[in-house]
Amino acid sequence: MLKPTVGPIIGHTTTHHARIFLRGDGNTDSPLFAGIRYRRKGDTAWSRGQFIRLVSYRDLAGVIVLKGLEPDTFYEYQAGWKSTLSPAHTPETILELPLQWPKEIYQLRTPSSETDAPRSYIVGSCRYLRITAGVPATPERGDRTFAGINRIVERANPPISAVVMTGDQVYLDDLNFIAPDRNLKDMLFKYRTAFSQPHIKKLMSSVPTYMMLDDHEIKDNWPAKKNHQDETLYTNALDTYELYQASHSPAHELLDDGTLRPLTRYWYTFAHGNTGWFVTDSRTRRNLSANNRRILDEEQEHSLLTWLIDSPYRVKFVVTGVMFYPDRKFNAGDAWQAFPEQRLRLLETIRSHRIKNVIFVSGDVHGSLTSMLTHSQDPDFQIHTVVSSPFCNSRLLPYANASTFIPGKPMARAPSGEYQYELTGKVISQDNFAQLKVTAQSVQVTFHDRDGDPLEVVDIPLR
Missing domain, CATH: 3.60.21.70 (Alkaline phosphatase D (PhoD))
Structure with a gap:
């Protein structure tokens, strides 16, 4: 997998979900996918990757939604994109391939759920x-x-x-x-x-x-x-x-x-x-x-x-x-x-x-x-x-x-x-x-x- 050409950009983030934008690149004759995996900071195991299909009419860019997050918590995540040869691949089947994620690790923090927190x-x-x-x-x-x-x-x-x-x-x-x-x-x-x-x-x-x-x-x-x-x-x-x-x-x-x-x-x-x-x-x-x-x-x-x-x-x-x-x-x-x-x-x-x-x-x-x-x-x-x-x-x-x-x-x-x-x-x-x-x-x-x-x-x- 390759690093995003634009992003990742963390958008709207609540106590329980985050939206992350990223863009890939490459020959659109082959299917392209972007993915993110994440973990709580301090954990060793990564989540199962989440993937979306990238399409040329959206400039090979898209948004992945991370759900089930916890309030006031640091997370680490990795992001990348991949081109495949088979036109039959989907965001689900891409996980069956051997994936080597880009080494860069990003961080995000969910907001506190305390009403009066500064x-x-x-x-x-x-x-x-x-x-x-x-x-x-x-x-x-x-x-x-x-x-x-x-x-x-x-x-x-x-x-x-x-x-x-x-x-x-x-x-x-x-x-x-x-x-x-x-x-x-x-x-x-x-x-x-x-x-x-x-x-x-x-x-x-x-x-x-x-x-x-x-x-x-x-x-x-x-x-x-x-x-x-x-x-x-x-x-x-x-x-x-x-x-x-x-x-x-x-x-x-x-x-x-x-x-x-x-x-x-x-x-x-x-x-x-x-x-x-x-x-x-x-x-x-x-x-x-x-x-x-x-x-x-x-x-x-x-x-x-x-x-x-x-x-x-x-x-x-x-x-x-x-x-x-x-x-x-x-x-x-x-x-x-x-x-x-x-x-x-x-x-x-x-x-x-x-x-x-x-x-x-x-x-x-x-x-x-x-x-x-x-x-x-x-x-x-x-x-x-x-x-x-x-x-x-x-x-x-x-x-x-x-x-x-x-x-x-x-x-x-x-x-x-x-x-x-x-x-x-x-x-x-x-x-x-x-x-x-x-x-x-x-x-x-x-x-x-x-x-x-x-x-x-x-x-x-x-x-």
């Missing part, structure tokens, strides 16, 4: 990697940030429960005005290249990674800049996103037989004890019409509001690719600032239902910050936002800074009063990522530079 997360977005004529330009620049994240993972206490990537994991439009990626072959190559750099590969093989898309997984400021030539681009972009980012996410429901239900939407939820996450699709369900302008479709808005009101989590993170707030002085029509009616509906729901400890998490702006939103007539209302961006900026793009945002004046007005925000720390204007540490008292936000050294620490008290 949790820790890595959050970030926007990893720019330019590829010209099939050659990546200085890929080590972006991968250096993931080396810094690995340093944090190695010493984190509590251990990192997940890495949450909030959009622009790839830039399909990196040469938007010259040669944007439109065909499936180029898009697949970009994903393979971005996810195969050594440090991001190490990170994703050991820590559950949750992803969502933003505009650069399609095209800058999508769909506002959509034109009549973009139908094929859009189809191919979503096909590659579904394969490399959504395939191992909670957007696929796990069925009783251990298979994953086909994808029907991109937004999803996951949770660890008292900490819940609602990861929105703030990009593909937009309605730009004047009479029903919305950044989330009606079904998703209803689900988000229901989750905010009814879910039992003490801390509720809402992930959105573009900023919920603060507002920028230059309104490009792309963030929540350009959808004020829907944003106000969310705010009024949170306020009127007295929902506490809601934190919006986003990226996009190539700058990182924390901010608090309050209400002029309701001293009990308070929400926070954490913005973390970029993992790696393009030399052609500026960083956001404090002067990027509108200071002082109310962000929104309702009959109940005015909503106004203030920055609760400095604006980070360099490549960085955030670590969120959730305890009984607070959510501690630490922004790190690309080498893992701390830049700013902000404590968000829990109520």
Whole structure:
């Protein structure tokens, strides 16, 4: 058996199961299979291998689900792929062959089942990697940030429960005005290249990674800049996103037989004890019409509001690719600032239902910050936002800074009063990522530079 050409990538992981993505390669005239075997760390015997068939229309990639795991447990696993000569082989009969597994041993850890256990997360977005004529330009620049994240993972206490990537994991439009990626072959190559750099590969093989898309997984400021030539681009972009980012996410429901239900939407939820996450699709369900302008479709808005009101989590993170707030002085029509009616509906729901400890998490702006939103007539209302961006900026793009945002004046007005925000720390204007540490008292936000050294620490008290 041979090592995966992309992956393994650990996706959605619960106390009892884990989803692992991997890709093979080779001549598709012969059947190809990918497999994983695992064991509790410290045991000597491996599990029986689990195999799936790899098919060319899915870029010879797939997801294997490990079931029957135990909470708060370290596991070791091996992963590989194999080509066979006989067309009659199946994922079951492949086990009858003499198999020599690749020697590399990876590790994963299932989350604790204790409701009040402290949790820790890595959050970030926007990893720019330019590829010209099939050659990546200085890929080590972006991968250096993931080396810094690995340093944090190695010493984190509590251990990192997940890495949450909030959009622009790839830039399909990196040469938007010259040669944007439109065909499936180029898009697949970009994903393979971005996810195969050594440090991001190490990170994703050991820590559950949750992803969502933003505009650069399609095209800058999508769909506002959509034109009549973009139908094929859009189809191919979503096909590659579904394969490399959504395939191992909670957007696929796990069925009783251990298979994953086909994808029907991109937004999803996951949770660890008292900490819940609602990861929105703030990009593909937009309605730009004047009479029903919305950044989330009606079904998703209803689900988000229901989750905010009814879910039992003490801390509720809402992930959105573009900023919920603060507002920028230059309104490009792309963030929540350009959808004020829907944003106000969310705010009024949170306020009127007295929902506490809601934190919006986003990226996009190539700058990182924390901010608090309050209400002029309701001293009990308070929400926070954490913005973390970029993992790696393009030399052609500026960083956001404090002067990027509108200071002082109310962000929104309702009959109940005015909503106004203030920055609760400095604006980070360099490549960085955030670590969120959730305890009984607070959510501690630490922004790190690309080498893992701390830049700013902000404590968000829990109520």
